Amino acid sequence: AxxxxxxxxxxxxxxxxxxxxxxxxxxxxxxxxxxxxxxxxxxxxxxxxxxxxxxxxxxxxxxxxxxxxxxxxxxxxxxxxxxVDPMVDCKNCKMRWRADQISGKCPNCASTELTEPRPFNxxxxxxxxxxxxxxxxxxxxxxxxxxxxxxxxxxxxxxxxxxxxxxxxxxxxxxxxxxxxxxxxxxxxxxxxxxxxxxxxxxxxxxxxxxxxxxxxxxxxxxxxxxxxxxxxxxxxxxxxxxxxxxxxxxxxxxxxxxxxxxxxxxxxxxxxxxxxxxxxxxxxxxxxxxxxxxxxxxxxxxxxxxxxxxxxxxxxxxxxxxxxxxxEAYAEEQVKPAPAERLKPVEEALATFLKSVSRNEKIPAQAKEALLAEGERIAQAVGERLPSIAGLLSMPGAESIEVAKKLRGQVDPVVDEFYRTVLHFKPHLAPIKVAVLPLKKNNPEIVSTAKGIRRKLQSTGSMRVVYDDTGAIGKLYRRQDEIGTPFCITVDFDTLGEGQDTALKNTVTVRHRDSMAQERVAISELETYLREKMQS
Ligand code: ATP
Missing domain, CATH: 3.30.930.10 (Bira Bifunctional Protein; Domain 2)
Incomplete structure (x- = not known):
């Protein structure tokens, strides 16, 4: 979670x-x-x-x-x-609050000089x-x-x-x-x-x-x-x-x-x-x-x-x-394989530099600064487990104004790509996209047309949203689908065309499962039934 x-x-x-x-x-x-x-x-x-x-x-x-x-x-x-809700004004900074949601203190400026609560419709x-x-x-x-x-x-x-x-x-x-x-x-x-x-x-x-x-x-x-x-x-x-x-x-x-x-x-x-x-x-x-x-x-x-x-x-x-x-509930940051210490070290250092720079910066508003530092500290306590959270840290208000943010991102991205994934473990019936069809090679016309054909056929059943994606290498495409909670990825490769070593694999595809990352070979003709069955869970 x-x-x-x-x-x-x-x-x-x-x-x-x-x-x-x-x-x-x-x-x-x-x-x-x-x-x-x-x-x-x-x-x-x-x-x-x-x-x-x-x-x-x-x-x-x-x-x-x-x-x-x-x-x-x-x-x-x-x-x-x-x-109506009971409303109070802060006499100091003039912000308005719901009286029952603050404990006698303005969350913005910490002043205790508040007006009496009055009803607000x-x-x-x-x-x-x-x-x-x-x-x-x-x-x-x-x-x-x-x-x-x-x-x-x-x-x-x-x-x-x-x-x-x-x-x-x-x-x-x-x-x-x-x-x-x-x-x-x-x-x-x-x-x-x-x-x-x-x-x-x-x-x-x-x-x-x-x-x-x-x-x-x-x-x-x-x-x-x-x-x-x-x-x-x-x-x-x-x-x-x-x-x-x-x-x-x-x-x-x-x-x-x-x-x-x-x-x-x-x-x-x-x-x-x-x-x-x-x-x-x-x-x-x-x-x-x-x-x-x-x-x-x-x-x-x-x-x-x-x-x-x-x-x-x-x-x-x-x-x-x-x-x-x-x-x-569905959100998880997972280590796919352990990242070696020498790869984490530079990230830890860049994170420390970033946080120092945030705390010194006077242009970031107090609330945003506090949030940035709190989240930064949380990550810093166990970088090895929380590395993917740095992407979130860098998109928080105020982070973009920090010069060393770019350097930190440069350190983090390759390590995340290699060792981690963010995944949304949605139940299949709630996942925004049920199936992503991916070509192993986007410059092979036969692979591409087979993949697009599978997408069209699955989509025509009307029971699930299916997408085609060829905007990256296969590992990257899997990670991207994990991150949006797609339960199944289908990969079309040379085996599918009957051009691999094992010609028995002709007309089959790889089905990759989001949660276990396990891969299975399934005949194209059986895909619809196969997916329908798995989707029930
Ligand atoms: P709260 O005490 O959190 O203001 P409420 O008791 O006034 O909520 P209800 O009037 O019982 O809420 O409304 C029923 C449901 O509508 C809530 O359980 C909540 O899921 C949703 N809801 C109410 N207000 C909001 C809101 N401002 N934003 C999003 N969802 C809301």
């Missing part, structure tokens, strides 16, 4: 998983763009969730509701009034329509859940579902976070995968428990390990006002143990809040009187012949936090 966030940030940028948003204009804090590999990884994660929670269950429907909703939604959901307000009427506004949704609640009746009527059943949705959500940080962990625009699972009152506690188990198992199925995943039962005083009980699934991210998903028992609060005739519904939750809703969000129970307002269990996961967890 990754030891530091820098390792992931650097790899993500270098290889095209995730870029800082709007970079050519100096960026926009709290936004990130998914690159060519990031979009594949994210799509695979969402697809795995949708498969498990919609297709493979018999009690679920999916929807995709609008991001913009009538502003009354946010009044009756309680967000206008209560979707996290919703983005936006004008609707061309007329500048002060009433024509709404908010970008801060969660996808409300789109499900207001569609409860539509889904019920159009599908004739019986309780218990759920509605699932994946989509964007926006929060004007006071201090976005920790890469894609806390951002202002993100995606959620949410389920609202409707049950009979009284059956809610058992279903809540079941959902916590199901969700843990699902995260394990995408490759997170049990020891990095921790269910946390919120204490009564921590519960949101609508929740009867909440279990957070915490994940050991590089920056600490933090929430990946929340699973709440929201009782009949939401459906009750958005209903008309609330007084006649026998609600258990305390809701604000609703004078605008045009419908009763109830379920007619055919057994008891009564209208009931179902209770709701809500498993709500962040897609971006999921992607971060997958990357972190």
């Amino acid at each position: 990754a030891q530091t966030m820098e390792q992931l940030v650097s790899l993500c940028k270098r290889r095209g998983f995730i870029f800082p948003g709007s970079a050519v204009y100096g960026g926009l804090q709290g936004t990130y763009d998914y690159g060519p590999l990031g979009v594949e990884l994210k799509n695979n994660l969402k697809l795995a969730w949708w498969r498990a929670n919609v297709w493979e269950r018999e009690d679920m429907e999916g929807i995709d509701a609008a991001i913009l909703m009538n502003k009354l939604t946010w009044r009756y959901s309680g967000h206008e009034e209560t979707f 996290l919703m983005f307000k936006t004008q609707i329509g061309p007329v500048p009427d002060p009433e024509s506004f709404s908010y970008l949704r801060p969660e996808t859940a409300q789109g499900i609640f207001v569609n409860f009746k539509h889904v019920l009527d159009s599908t004739s579902r019986k309780l218990p059943f759920g509605i699932a949705q994946i989509g964007k959500a926006f929060r004007n976070e006071i201090t976005p940080r920790n890469f894609i962990f806390r951002v202002r625009e993100f995606e959620q995968m949410e389920i609202e699972f409707f049950v009979r009152p009284g059956e809610d506690e058992a279903w809540h428990k079941k959902w916590v188990e199901d969700r843990i198992n699902w995260w394990l199925s995408v490759g997170l390990s049990r020891q990095n995943l921790e269910p946390y039962h919120q204490k009564p005083e921590e519960l949101a006002h609508y929740a009867k009980a909440t279990v957070d699934l915490l994940y050991r991210f590089p920056h600490g143990l933090e929430e990946l998903e929340g699973i709440a028992n929201r009782t009949d609060y939401d459906l009750g809040s958005h209903s008309k005739d609330q007084g006649a519904l026998g609600l258990k939750a305390r809701v604000s009187p609703n004078s605008h809703s045009t419908d009763k969000l109830t379920y007619f129970d055919p057994e008891t012949k009564q209208h009931v307002v179902p209770f709701v269990i809500e498993p709500s996961a962040g897609v971006d936090r999921g992607v971060l967890a997958l990357l972190s």
Whole structure:
């Protein structure tokens, strides 16, 4: 797993998983763009969730509701009034912070002179329509859940579902976070995968428990390990006002143990809040009187012949936090063979010179300098094990302004190439690219056309992303695919053409496995079946 966030940030940028948003204009804090590999990884994660929670269950429907909703939604959901974080200002450097995320001290300048916390609403307000009427506004949704609640009746009527059943949705959500940080962990625009699972009152506690188990198992199925995943039962005083009980699934991210998903028992609060005739519904939750809703969000129970307002269990996961967890879990820097001391020595010296130069440099801002030195020290303590991390170190803010950085890179690159690899051990179904087809010689037309033909054929099965790559020597190409988590590489060589020593190898290729680096010979005609089988794991 990754030891530091820098390792992931650097790899993500270098290889095209995730870029800082709007970079050519100096960026926009709290936004990130998914690159060519990031979009594949994210799509695979969402697809795995949708498969498990919609297709493979018999009690679920999916929807995709609008991001913009009538502003009354946010009044009756309680967000206008209560979707706030406590904000403090530093009187010294004027930075703003979320009071519950700092411990009485400004993280920027260490001053303890802070204002009293005041509530700050996290919703983005936006004008609707061309007329500048002060009433024509709404908010970008801060969660996808409300789109499900207001569609409860539509889904019920159009599908004739019986309780218990759920509605699932994946989509964007926006929060004007006071201090976005920790890469894609806390951002202002993100995606959620949410389920609202409707049950009979009284059956809610058992279903809540079941959902916590199901969700843990699902995260394990995408490759997170049990020891990095921790269910946390919120204490009564921590519960949101609508929740009867909440279990957070915490994940050991590089920056600490933090929430990946929340699973709440929201009782009949939401459906009750958005209903008309609330007084006649026998609600258990305390809701604000609703004078605008045009419908009763109830379920007619055919057994008891009564209208009931179902209770709701809500498993709500962040897609971006999921992607971060997958990357972190999958990340490894491995020694392919031991590097001899005489090759490490010059690297150690160049690293020491680099760090000295960083600590003397007065142009690097204090925070960036501190981060650089901390990461540098971590690597310096065991260069032999952590050498590949130097690439990350050199791409951190401030590093580029150091003259001796180039020298350090020059020392590191050849040693890394020869003795190390960085690898992402993704489960195959999540890997952005499943197979890379590589020609042993890119100037041999027959090898190239055979390789391209294999790529086309595998791609045409429609079940996996397959790429062709001839931009380097074979060893380098393997390392590059390791680094982006491609589980299989296929190499076409002279044996494939029947021009090698062993003519029995004609029409076979080498399949190289990412994790074990083992190689096997497989007939081209059997490749598809072979890969499909291996991909299951
Ligand atoms: P936190 O306490 O970390 O701010 P939260 O408890 O407010 O999170 P929920 O309202 O429960 O979060 O949202 C459900 C899920 O949405 C979270 O578990 C998280 O995965 C994701 N999420 C919430 N806020 C953000 C954000 N700013 N950036 C990325 N993901 C987020």
